[in-house]
Amino acid sequence: MAAAAEFIKGNEPYAAQFGDKKSLVISPRKCVAIVTCMDGRLDPAAHLGLKEGDAAVIRNAGGLVSEALRSLIISQRLLGTREVAVFHHTDCGMLHFNTPQLRNIVKDAAPGDADIAARIDAIDFHEFSDVEESIKKDVEWLKEQPLIPEDIAITGWVYEVETGKVRQVV
Numbered sequence: 150m151a152a153a154a155e156f157i158k159g160n161e162p163y164a165a166q167f168g169d170k171k172s173l174v175i176s177p178r179k180c181v182a183i184v185t186c187m188d189g190r191l192d193p194a195a196h197l198g199l200k201e202g203d204a205a206v207i208r209n210a211g212g213l214v215s216e217a218l219r220s221l222i223i224s225q226r227l228l229g230t231r232e233v234a235v236f237h238h239t240d241c242g243m244l245h246f247n248t249p250q251l252r253n254i255v256k257d258a259a260p261g262d263a264d265i266a267a268r269i270d271a272i273d274f275h276e277f278s279d280v281e282e283s284i285k286k287d288v289e290w291l292k293e294q295p296l297i298p299e300d301i302a303i304t305g306w307v308y309e310v311e312t313g314k315v316r317q318v319v
């Protein structure tokens with residue numbers, strides 16, 4: 150709870166300068182959904198120049214589109230987004246482990262527990278070994294996804310944790 154205990158204090162300056170943001174609406178102003186990694190070094194609003202209300206931002210480990218599909222459907226069909234920008238990033242944690250290793254970590258923490266073993270063996274963590282290839286693969290997956298309308302514009306990007314720069318891959 151050490152981090153959570155600091156939230157109230159951390160929120161004070163933000164709330165004090167909240168201004169008229171209560172007038173923002175639920176649908177993103179720029180009609181864009183961003184899929185990106187949960188990595189704490191990434192601040193999509195800051196590095197893309199976005200403000201509150203501009204975009205739907207969907208985050209998970211790696212910024213994987215398959216895991217973001219549920220949220221993308223909501224953002225497109227109910228919130229009116231017409232564009233998806235997928236971001237993966239350099240030095241992503243997804244480059245530094247593989248599914249068997251992570252399964253073993255979980256199993257080793259619960260020795261002899263067959264239920265835990267079965268549950269973790271059912272999860273593929275979709276690690277990747279090349280960030281450019283993974284972004285191309287994810288954009289391709291989205292373009293071929295029947296639940297994503299044909300006219301949704303899809304782009305793929307890499308964010309560099311070393312420089313703070315973004316570059317478009319596809």
Ligand SMILES: [Zn+2]
Nearest residue numbers: 186188241242
């Ligand atoms: Zn990452």
